[in-house]
Amino acid sequence: MKELSPQLQNQIAQYQQLQNQLQVLASQRVQLEAKLREIEGTLEELNKLTGDTAVYKSIGMLLIRQDDREALKKELEEHKETLTIRVKSLQKQEKSLSERYEDLGNKIQAALGTSPATAEGN
Numbered sequence: 697m698k699e700l701s702p703q704l705q706n707q708i709a710q711y712q713q714l715q716n717q718l719q720v721l722a723s724q725r726v727q728l729e730a731k732l733r734e735i736e737g738t739l740e741e742l743n744k745l746t747g748d749t750a751v752y753k754s755i756g757m758l759l760i761r762q763d764d765r766e767a768l769k770k771e772l773e774e775h776k777e778t779l780t781i782r783v784k785s786l787q788k789q790e791k792s793l794s795e796r797y798e799d800l801g802n803k804i805q806a807a808l809g810t811s812p813a814t815a816e817g818n
Contacts, residue, residue, distance in 0.1 A: 701807075704804065704807050704808075707800060707803060707804050707807070708804060710800060711797065711800045711801060711804060714793055714796055714797040714800060715797065717793055718790065718793050718794060718797060721786055721789055721790045721793065722790065724786055725783060725786040725787065725790065728779055728782055728783050728786065729783055731779055732776065732779045732780065732783060735772055735775055735776045735779065736776065738772060739769065739772050739773070739776070742765070742768070742769060742772070743769075745765075747765075751765055751768065753768060
């Protein structure tokens with residue numbers, strides 16, 4: 697096996713960094729999407745309740761009764777909007793990094809003299 701050039705070693709290191717960054721972004725996005733689904737479910741249940749049903753909000757270790765249901769809904773909607781924006785931002789970052797990751801992988805494979813199909817088959 698031939699010796700790898702410093703430039704190729706650098707590209708491989710960058711490739712591994714991109715892979716790690718993609719994993720971190722994907723993990724963050726999954727967590728935010730779970731929070732988003734939880735808020736959406738909460739809003740859905742809150743809309744099903746009748747006016748005389750008591751509603752409580754968790755604050756730390758306490759459950760506090762919420763008499764102003766509209767304010768609670770507004771707070772949840774704002775939180776939902778914020779999470780939606782953050783998820784979209786992470787998706788854009790993931791797409792951009794994924795494109796860089798694929799490009800760099802192709803460059804590395806070309807430098808090693810392997811085709812993408814051959815490298816994937818190993």
